[in-house]
Amino acid sequence: MTSALSIRDMVVIYDEFTALDHVSFDIGAGESFGIVGESGSGKSTLLRAVSGLASFDQGTLTVNGHSYSGRKRDKEFYRTVQMVFQDPYGSLHPRQTVDRLLLEPLLIHGFTDIETRINRALDEVGLGSGFRFRYSHQLSGGQRQRIAIARALILEPKILLLDEPTSALDASIQAEILNLLEQARRDRNLTFVMVSHDLGVISHMCERLAVMKNGKVVETVPRKALENREFSADYTRQLLVASEGFRRG
Amino acid sequence: MTMSGKPLLTVEDLRVTFPTRTGDVQAVRGVSFALGRERLGIVGESGSGKSQTGRAIMGLTPGHAKISARKLAFGDRDLLRMRASERRHLRGKKVAMILQDPKYSLNPVMTIGRQIVETLKTHERISTSAAKARALAMLEAVQINDPERVFSLYPHEVSGGMGQRAMIAMMLVCGPELLIADEPTSALDVTVQLEVLDILDRLVADRGMGLIFISHDLRLVSSFCDRVIVMYAGRIVEELPAANLADAQHPYTRGLLNCLPTIGSDRHPLPVLDRKPEWAL
Ligand SMILES: Nc1ncnc2c1ncn2[C@@H]1O[C@H](COP(=O)(O)OP(=O)(O)O)[C@@H](O)[C@H]1O
Ligand SMILES: Nc1ncnc2c1ncn2[C@@H]1O[C@H](COP(=O)(O)OP(=O)(O)O)[C@@H](O)[C@H]1O
Numbered sequence A: 001m002t003s004a005l006s007i008r009d010m011v012v013i014y015d016e017f018t019a020l021d022h023v024s025f026d027i028g029a030g031e032s033f034g035i036v037g038e039s040g041s042g043k044s045t046l047l048r049a050v051s052g053l054a055s056f057d058q059g060t061l062t063v064n065g066h067s068y069s070g071r072k073r074d075k076e077f078y079r080t081v082q083m084v085f086q087d088p089y090g091s092l093h094p095r096q097t098v099d100r101l102l103l104e105p106l107l108i109h110g111f112t113d114i115e116t117r118i119n120r121a122l123d124e125v126g127l128g129s130g131f132r133f134r135y136s137h138q139l140s141g142g143q144r145q146r147i148a149i150a151r152a153l154i155l156e157p158k159i160l161l162l163d164e165p166t167s168a169l170d171a172s173i174q175a176e177i178l179n180l181l182e183q184a185r186r187d188r189n190l191t192f193v194m195v196s197h198d199l200g201v202i203s204h205m206c207e208r209l210a211v212m213k214n215g216k217v218v219e220t221v222p223r224k225a226l227e228n229r230e231f232s233a234d235y236t237r238q239l240l241v242a243s244e245g246f247r248r249g
Numbered sequence B: 001m002t003m004s005g006k007p008l009l010t011v012e013d014l015r016v017t018f019p020t021r022t023g024d025v026q027a028v029r030g031v032s033f034a035l036g037r038e039r040l041g042i043v044g045e046s047g048s049g050k051s052q053t054g055r056a057i058m059g060l061t062p063g064h065a066k067i068s069a070r071k072l073a074f075g076d077r078d079l080l081r082m083r084a085s086e087r088r089h090l091r092g093k094k095v096a097m098i099l100q101d102p103k104y105s106l107n108p109v110m111t112i113g114r115q116i117v118e119t120l121k122t123h124e125r126i127s128t129s130a131a132k133a134r135a136l137a138m139l140e141a142v143q144i145n146d147p148e149r150v151f152s153l154y155p156h157e158v159s160g161g162m163g164q165r166a167m168i169a170m171m172l173v174c175g176p177e178l179l180i181a182d183e184p185t186s187a188l189d190v191t192v193q194l195e196v197l198d199i200l201d202r203l204v205a206d207r208g209m210g211l212i213f214i215s216h217d218l219r220l221v222s223s224f225c226d227r228v229i230v231m232y233a234g235r236i237v238e239e240l241p242a243a244n245l246a247d248a249q250h251p252y253t254r255g256l257l258n259c260l261p262t263i264g265s266d267r268h269p270l271p272v273l274d275r276k277p278e279w280a281l
């Protein structure tokens, strides 16, 4: 398997605090890789360090054969890697139209067939061109997340970094967004790195997953291991038991 | 139902309406139920009117909203006609509410211990030293290991799970008969969530309180409660014993249950809700 993304001994330190402590994994082209862990375990730090939103202090990052360090990323990187955040309220400017939000990345990367791309992107995320001149504050949470996905896909990236993309949404809207992401992945042969605190979501979406705690990877297991309970870390078991809901003791 | 067969709480045709610039928003549209010393769950998606139902019972509906009911009674006491001072006394003493985020209910500039002591002194004639002893015992009851230390901490100095326990301690210290918990653990990590629910469960059982547990999480609610009410667009669309969740009839309830991805079930694509306009009639 050729790796799309390779992370070796990545370390992120904030002041004295080690938020990411020698994290390593290889993600194959076309793979969907999940990261689970409780809040503060370093999941967002990891995606931010990969995407260049935050810098990493040690280790190596290789994407499609190119190496990157610190937080410098070239245009080529953003053509390959795009990110979708949990909070579509924070990541989309509320006073901008959908058109403007989708136009921006196209202009930065010098695309010319703008009309076609914007309309196609809106169709792909199930909104249609009727949404093009709405403001993002006029959209529901689910619609905003569709726009965030459209904006990520419009540059035809190979890899999507997804940071809790459905955690702020109602369960029924979550199902729609997960289906949309799976469809896009199939159509475009995308590689996913998806972060969630929800084991159900990760096991639905990902073939393999890493369990994180205190900035470290506790273990990396295939999806099947959750079902068959073939994992070794006690912490993974704790997360699994907790995900099954309340039991009167 | 209580031993005497009289409900602890009676809600009949409760309505809460917000006047806005673009017209009235009917947040709660004719909700009715009776509660005994039992655990009742209220579930539904965001905006379905769960919190406004809880707030109306507490008497915490925003001032500009219109509230009406054929009957809203705590035991025999008419909540809508009672004096504001009486309502205030009831709140905290007999009826208490826990919110999702302790940040909004704990006073940031007062230590946790002092807040619990003040709550007691507001509602009971009690000496400071007796109140302190009760506060410490209550912190212990929510399984805080070193109550003395936590007593003197400020809310921002404790973790989310600890803050929520402190909140539960403060709400239960006067021994309320009815507790409304509005998404009490939704802001917590899964493992901490179960610890807090476990504490809540034991306190509710030991003290024989009535509990209204509000949550968007249908599975969680049904694993915790005896009976579940499902709300959609301000109305109750279905009510069922928690154990019979699998037999839910309303397509909304069934849809909510089905759309969750779970370990071991391989459903691609996930079933989605096909909302029908008649659900909101
Ligand atoms: N900019 C920052 N400065 C200092 N500490 C940070 C910063 N960003 C995150 N952290 C800390 O790093 C840890 C990991 O955070 P994060 O990656 O956001 O966790 P997760 O996404 O798993 O919830 C947390 O303890 C958090 O407080
Ligand atoms: N202050 C307010 N002004 C106008 N509408 C409100 C206000 N507060 C709540 N609402 C409306 O009431 C409805 C029910 O809200 P709420 O009870 O908070 O829902 P839930 O707790 O089920 O998410 C929502 O549609 C919301 O928009």
Ligand SMILES: [Mg+2]
Residues within 6 Å of the ligand: A043, A044, A045
């Ligand atoms: Mg995060």
Ligand SMILES: [Mg+2]
Residues within 6 Å of the ligand: B050, B051, B052
């Ligand atoms: Mg609510």
